[in-house]
Amino acid sequence: MIKFVRQLQFQLFLLPILAIYSLFTIYPLIKSFFLSFTNFDGYTKIYDFVGLKNYARIFVDDAITSAITYTLFFTFGKAILVTILAIPLALILDQKFLTRNIQRAIFFFPSIPSGLLLAYIWGFILAPIGSGILNTVLREVFNMGPQPWLSDPLLAKLSTIVVATWAVTGWHAVLYLAFLQSIPKDYYEAASIDGANRLQQIRFITIPLLAPAMTVSVMLLLTGGLKVFEIPFALTKGGPGYETYSITQVIVQRGISETQYGLASAMSFVFFLIVLTIAIFQVTVMQRREQDLQ
């Protein structure tokens, strides 16, 4: 009896999290799956099952196809760019030089404020009109005409990637830095006795030993990238046209603004599957790579 009471007391500690998580995460996910097969519009209680119709509509809806393309382009573009920049940055910030701490703080700080705020700040720099700060620089220094940084389809996409990269590179460099500092110094000493120069040491010691850090960093970049919303929303509002619509924005647009609940639910379920697939694939591939490198 006492044992039973103790068990019960223990289980009570799980009750709050199970209740709130079931109500606000699991129940909506299941309902989202259910709604994706209906034509529910949020107003009338009567709705019909429409089978896979909503899923078929995903592929013919311009905003949705464009959002999927852009989100994937943004995610991989940002992940590659950040990784290419963060590793050398971490290697540099690991050296002892005079301005190291201030440089670390400068690169790290942009990862603290909201992405919306950072993107608005960059909005002044990238403003496509002549008064945009970057365009002013180009005019005065290179005598170039104004470039449509945020209104040309390709430039707008690249601009959002650059801003996002600026925002998180320092954060990822700190992550790599933590791993760099855990590499035993004797490895480098042994290598230099064997006659390896600094570049060879980086190539054959540092990079392979950073592989686990890369797995974590890339996973965070991919899952975070797929959920992108604030940066393109604040920079371009999703434009020009639907060119920089993120998946999140299109779910909000089609679902909440236009109350096409069925279509938006189908989209959100597809999104869930994309996130799941990429996460699983990435972790498996990169963990295999870790084993190969070590």
Added chain:
Amino acid sequence: MKKTSEKRLWILDILMLPAGIIAFFPFYMIIVNTFKTMQDAAKSPMALPSKWIFTNYIQVFEDTSVIRSFWNTLTITVCSVALIVLIGAMAAYPVVFNANRITRFAMLYLLAGFMIPFQATLIPLFQLMSDLHLIDKLYGLITLYTSGSVFVFFLMMGYMRTIPRELTEAAVIDGCSVWGIFWRIIFPLLKPITITSTIFQTMWIWNDFLAPMLFLNSASKSTLVLQIYKAKGEFTVNWPMFMTLTVITLVPIFIFFIVMQKHIVKGIAAGAVKG
């Protein structure tokens, strides 16, 4: 040997200077423009003000409810984070110290939450929030954020596993209840992981835009990020005003950064090494 290394490091200071300047430039740009008139900012956006003015700051405090938004954000963040940490720590306790089939199942059930993006649940969540009358209420948003305690639960669980068993076993012999063991022994020991969890949860809730945009409508309930979003529409031409508002909202974030920098870095390292 010593000479070459010193020389190389000196080069790093110089090489990194332009990179640092470029990285910092956006912040310089908005700060410098808050001290300019509209005309001055439009004419030479990058130069130092031709005449330093401070009226933008006074005007922002007069024209916008930035103070109100600050308190709203603070209320939402403090309450949500406190609840998240508490609920997460509580949930980890039976899973670690009373492992059985039920708690293992609960753990796997919660683990699934990692893979479910907020966006995937958005549509039914919106309906649910309106059915429960949680829309446009600060406590509504707090309730919603609290469901994010799953991540903290996993951090807590990992940390709790390092607490020696003997500690709780001794307490049981001394007649301490299940409830008492958690509050008097376990919870105080969780301080380091509580700090890490608090910092990371604070950062994301303070900065969140999507949930406040969807679930808070009235101006009086606006958060700081939401206020920035609304101000963007109001001050389309008045750049200095908008920039001033932005700088004001950056102040608490900057203070947080300065005070917490060491802990944040430690948190990234710890989380990363474990992952």
